[in-house]
Amino acid sequence: MLNVSKSLKRQTGASQLAAVQYMAELLDKIAQHRDKEAFRELFVQYGPKVKGLLISQGTDVETAEELAQETLLTVWKKAHLFSSQKGSASTWIFTIARNLRIDRLRSEKIWGKMVYEIVDQASDEKKQDEIIEEQQRKKKLLDAMQHISEDQYAILELSYIKGLSHSEISEKLDLPLGTVKSRMRLAYGKIKERLKDDL
């Protein structure tokens, strides 16, 4: 797993840093001009990532593709509500995919939707200066992830990419639950340390 983590970390290079602003611009084009080409580009960029994420988290291939498609269509449908207020396309896409995945897992969809409502609402009220800050922070986040240890990256990967709960990580790594949580805190702490001027 460490080898995988290492290769993933290498992918977060300068080219991706430069792409942050570009992706935000695509969202703006979709929101303001219903720009189909911009949608196509965003789809090609993020569809395979969302599908990859969902498969990593245990979703079957067919459902993962369906949800990836639904995620990007949600981006299109809601772009007028969010794009000018969201600094980072990938953060927004990540949260939409997360919510759709939880919805799909529940027969009573209300439990999935309900609980993220508050943070989503708070996000809607972002001011322009907050958006710029978020875009800058995204670049620093990508940078910070290249400076955390392999162990710290591995724990983030298990939680975010593999979609494992604390207990599942504890079982997988054969570590006490408290140790798993403390590693997660440590990884997050290291990342926040590099962002401290922005927080």
Added chain:
Amino acid sequence: MTYSLNHHPDEATLMSYANGTLKDSLRTLVATHLHFCEACQKEVRLLEELGGALLESVPEVTLSETCLEKALDCYDAIQLEDGSISHQDEHKLSSLPDVKDDILPPTLSRSLGMGVDDIPWHFMAPGIRCYKIPLPSKDQGDLRLLKIKPGHSLPEHGHGGTELTLVLQGAYKDEFGTYTRGDIQDVDDEVEHQPVTIGDEDCICLIAFEQQAHFKGLGPRLLQPFIGM
């Protein structure tokens, strides 16, 4: 309305909330805490940004050839409706009746479809009443509301994994501090403590367990947070 709170979830718990890996029981409780806590809302947004950054590193899996075309067909179809956006599937919560309640935040009252006065409490022990909130499936943990008279502690219970307690009314204290409305206590099964309700009014708490809680008996001994069921 947000409060100045003294007790927040563990950052590891907020991280799992942000990336969608908390079970429904714990997730609902954390969401209810966020209703009170601006600081944790901010933390969750940063943790979601971390998710966005990690998404950039996910190994991609090629979409089928027809996937984009199907999406573009949907794109055209939606656009043709009336040139505007379909809001049909947005904000499904809005269709739920709004239940105003002074004690239960909307995250709870709207999904329960009732306010605190209508909760069908069950007797649990002298001075303690309980309502087990139905969740979509049994593997999503255990979520309960408890109403405890002042000066009481909770019955012993067994559990595994993470356990969260959120105060909605009244207060309790234990070896770690005093907990009032909006405060959360986040412990795992390695922690032992003995919470006791304080003040003049009943203490109403939301308690979430990662796994189903098993009450061992109704003796006075307390383990976890409020409960350590």
